[in-house]
Amino acid sequence: MKITVVGTGYVGLVTGTCFAETGNDVTCVDIDVNKVSKLSAGQITIYEPGLEKLFERNLKEERLHFTTNLAEGIQDAQVIFLALPTPPGEDGSADLSYILKVADQLGVLLKDYKVIVDKSTVPVGTADKVHAAIAKNAKVEFDVVSNPEFLREGVAVEDFMKPDRVVIGTSSERARKVMGDLYAPFVRQGNPIIYMDEKSAELTKYAANSFLATKISFMNEIAILCEKLGADVDMVRRGIGSDDRIGKRFLFPGIGYGGSCFPKDVQALVKSSQEVQYAFRILDAVMDVNEKQKLFLLPKISNYYKGNLKGKHFALWGLAFKPNTDDIREAPALYIIDALVKEGATVSVFDPEAMPNVKGVIGEKVTYADNQYTALENADALIIATEWSVFRTPDFDKITSSLKEKVVFDGRNLFDVPRMQELGFFYESVGRKPSTI
Ligand SMILES: NC(=O)C1=CN([C@@H]2O[C@H](COP(=O)(O)OP(=O)(O)OC[C@H]3O[C@@H](n4cnc5c(N)ncnc54)[C@H](O)[C@@H]3O)[C@@H](O)[C@H]2O)C=CC1
Numbered sequence: 044m045k046i047t048v049v050g051t052g053y054v055g056l057v058t059g060t061c062f063a064e065t066g067n068d069v070t071c072v073d074i075d076v077n078k079v080s081k082l083s084a085g086q087i088t089i090y091e092p093g094l095e096k097l098f099e100r101n102l103k104e105e106r107l108h109f110t111t112n113l114a115e116g117i118q119d120a121q122v123i124f125l126a127l128p129t130p131p132g133e134d135g136s137a138d139l140s141y142i143l144k145v146a147d148q149l150g151v152l153l154k155d156y157k158v159i160v161d162k163s164t165v166p167v168g169t170a171d172k173v174h175a176a177i178a179k180n181a182k183v184e185f186d187v188v189s190n191p192e193f194l195r196e197g198v199a200v201e202d203f204m205k206p207d208r209v210v211i212g213t214s215s216e217r218a219r220k221v222m223g224d225l226y227a228p229f230v231r232q233g234n235p236i237i238y239m240d241e242k243s244a245e246l247t248k249y250a251a252n253s254f255l256a257t258k259i260s261f262m263n264e265i266a267i268l269c270e271k272l273g274a275d276v277d278m279v280r281r282g283i284g285s286d287d288r289i290g291k292r293f294l295f296p297g298i299g300y301g302g303s304c305f306p307k308d309v310q311a312l313v314k315s316s317q318e319v320q321y322a323f324r325i326l327d328a329v330m331d332v333n334e335k336q337k338l339f340l341l342p343k344i345s346n347y348y349k350g351n352l353k354g355k356h357f358a359l360w361g362l363a364f365k366p367n368t369d370d371i372r373e374a375p376a377l378y379i380i381d382a383l384v385k386e387g388a389t390v391s392v393f394d395p396e397a398m399p400n401v402k403g404v405i406g407e408k409v410t411y412a413d414n415q416y417t418a419l420e421n422a423d424a425l426i427i428a429t430e431w432s433v434f435r436t437p438d439f440d441k442i443t444s445s446l447k448e449k450v451v452f453d454g455r456n457l458f459d460v461p462r463m464q465e466l467g468f469f470y471e472s473v474g475r476k477p478s479t480i
């Protein structure tokens with residue numbers, strides 16, 4: 044099938060590449076000239092494990108094309124995916140201007156029947172708005188489908204190629220058939236395509252992200268309670284996660300959820316609720332808990348140094364909002380750095396992928412180390428903010444010889460508390476008893 048993906052950011056590039064991989068002829072359109080010229084020249088623009096190989100193969104075999112020209116990009120396409128940004132507006136609701144602008148343009152450009160697909164995360168009622176915007180100028184038939192994306196950064200290719208489910212929101216039989224054919228190769232392993240109306244599909248996406256965020260904030264509060272009551276959150280997590288009704292995943296406490304989606308989508312659902320005069324109280328609490336959780340380690344650090352961080356120097360491992368991505372949007376590490384610097388401390392950081400992005404945002408506010416161990420030199424303590432695999436089994440002898448004191452504040456519970464005790468570290472983590480020197 045010939046398809047077009049408008050917006051070649053994270054979701055657009057993964058969507059386009061994966062559809063090319065299943066034999067479709069894909070054209071990706073973006074207004075960012077620099078991005079399009081890099082991609083056309085075979086240079087991938089995001090860090091995503093496994094994507095580069097697929098991207099290179101499909102570019103070479105000419106199933107993947109890039110252009111800045113929307114009219115040219117949609118020629119002969121049967122399906123047009125809109126993978127455009129929907130950032131939070133000033134009041135927290137999703138900003139639909141990117142989507143509606145392209146919808147306006149499409150109305151003029153459509154020459155024959157096409158299925159227009161909202162791939163972006165958009166509030167309930169957006170498919171109707173996109174339909175109306177296209178219909179203003181369109182002289183041909185078309186359908187608008189809601190097909191939200193559930194991929195996670197870092198495992199995006201696997202999530203896209205082997206989805207737990209594909210949600211397709213449409214009331215058109217014709218569009219349903221086209222979408223079903225397109226997704227058939229991805230759901231062969233037995234996972235379903237779930238057809239529904241457009242509004243239910245739109246709400247499914249927000250409900251999924253908000254529920255997962257709720258699970259995380261819930262566990263973060265359980266972790267706080269564990270510390271206060273002398274329980275161990277690892278035990279509690281395993282104890283409840285073995286119940287199928289609860290499930291093992293997304294029960295890991297830490298220093299809060301970040302990224303480009305949970306924070307913005309929870310906020311947007313709260314806003315949508317307010318617009319229909321409903322106060323979604325659980326989600327207010329989820330956001331509130333998460334805001335506080337980002338700075339969870341700070342009182343622990345401050346207590347250790349008796350309230351005075353002036354002149355202290357910290358090594359910080361992990362800047363990305365989670366491992367296997369260079370994405371630093373809403374990354375808890377940035378909040379921690381900010382708080383430490385405000386208290387008069389200095390910070391030396393290391394992240395396997397995210398340092399160039401951080402440099403672009405906070406510049407020389409911190410020093411950037413060549414590797415995880417050079418970050419430790421002359422540091423009073425180590426802080427861990429992202430659970431990259433390379434941090435999980437470090438050389439503790441190197442840590443010991445580089446740090447001024449054997450002190451670790453771990454926001455991701457990477458190490459065993461008894462082991463750290465044995466190694467003689469002062470070790471504070473989340474929801475577990477500290478190891479003391
Ligand atoms: N990043 C993620 O992991 C996921 C994101 N989503 C949703 O997907 C949507 C897109 O997110 P990302 O891919 O992360 O955004 P992004 O910001 O990485 O990419 C958006 C792209 O759209 C381009 N663009 C903007 N205006 C354009 C126009 N008029 N014509 C053509 N291209 C244009 C930008 O240049 C950029 O390359 C959002 O609604 C997001 O919530 C959904 C699931 C996962």
Ligand SMILES: O=C(O)[C@H]1O[C@H](OP(=O)(O)OP(=O)(O)OC[C@H]2O[C@@H](n3ccc(=O)[nH]c3=O)[C@H](O)[C@@H]2O)[C@H](O)[C@@H](O)[C@@H]1O
Nearest residue numbers: 192193194195196293294295297299300301302304364365
């Ligand atoms: O809409 C989106 O953009 C995507 O948002 C999330 O994906 P992503 O933001 O890539 O990352 P997650 O793996 O979900 O992690 C989000 C945040 O939650 C945190 N988290 C996750 C799991 C956990 O148990 N504990 C925890 O604190 C992570 O550290 C991270 O900061 C969802 O998992 C995807 O299904 C969805 O498509």
